[in-house]
Amino acid sequence: MPSPVRHRSRSLPGALPTAAPGEVLVWTDGACQGNPGPGGWAAVICxxxxxxxxxxxxxxxxxxxIMEMxxxxxxxxxxxxxxxxxxxxDSRYLHDGMTSWMTGWKAKQWRTASGSPVKNRELWQALEAATHTHEQVRWHWVRGHIGHPLNERADALAVAAVEAARAV
Structure with a gap:
């Protein structure tokens, strides 16, 4: 199988992603009450x-x-x-990590530019492995809470998951 292709894509308000032919859109969001605290995540697959x-x-x-990832x-x-x-x-941390930072981290044995260990390394590695199971994974950043129904739905599901996690 060919290596996954990762594209950088930044959006301005109103520049929302559309699926290319044969492509699945995966809208994601994470939420946390307190940081750290109870958290939730959601993925809406179209x-x-x-x-x-x-x-x-x-x-x-x-x-x-962690919830965004x-x-x-x-x-x-x-x-x-x-x-x-x-x-x-809507997470710059996730988008930039997957499209820009990861190459440098790997070259520096999972160290940041300042020499500190990369936070959440296991999740970054799991994300990279997950992309390699697919033909192509494109990453698109959108500004959060701009009223797009799928972004708002992912947010609502993540917030509901926070409440469920709080009850555990």
Whole structure:
């Protein structure tokens, strides 16, 4: 199988992603009450045939960044191997990590530019491995809470998962 292709894609308000032919859109979001605190994640998968699948979960003690990363990871894991996907996130941390920073981290033995260990290394490595199970994974950043129904739905599911995690 060919190596996954990762594209950088930044959006301005109003410049929302559209699926290319044969591509699945995966809208993701994470939420946390306190940082750390109870957290939730969500992935809303939009298939080419119009079917929408929702996945979510949470943790009683986590961080917002971990939940953002988990949302993308679980969204990618929910796709059949060999899929073409566009992961849509409102997290610059997730987007920039996957499209810019990871190459440098790996070259520096998972150290940042300042020499510190990369935070959440295991999740970054799991995300990278998940992208390699697919033909292509494209990453697209959108500004959060701009009223797009799928971004708002992912947020609502993540917030509901926070409440469920709080009850654990």
């Amino acid at each position: 298939w080419e045939d119009g079917v929408v699948e929702e996945h979510s979960g949470g943790s009683p003690h986590t961080t917002n960044n 988990t949302a993308a990871l679980e969204g990618l894991r929910a796709l059949p191997p060999g899929s073409r996907a566009c992961v849509v996130t």
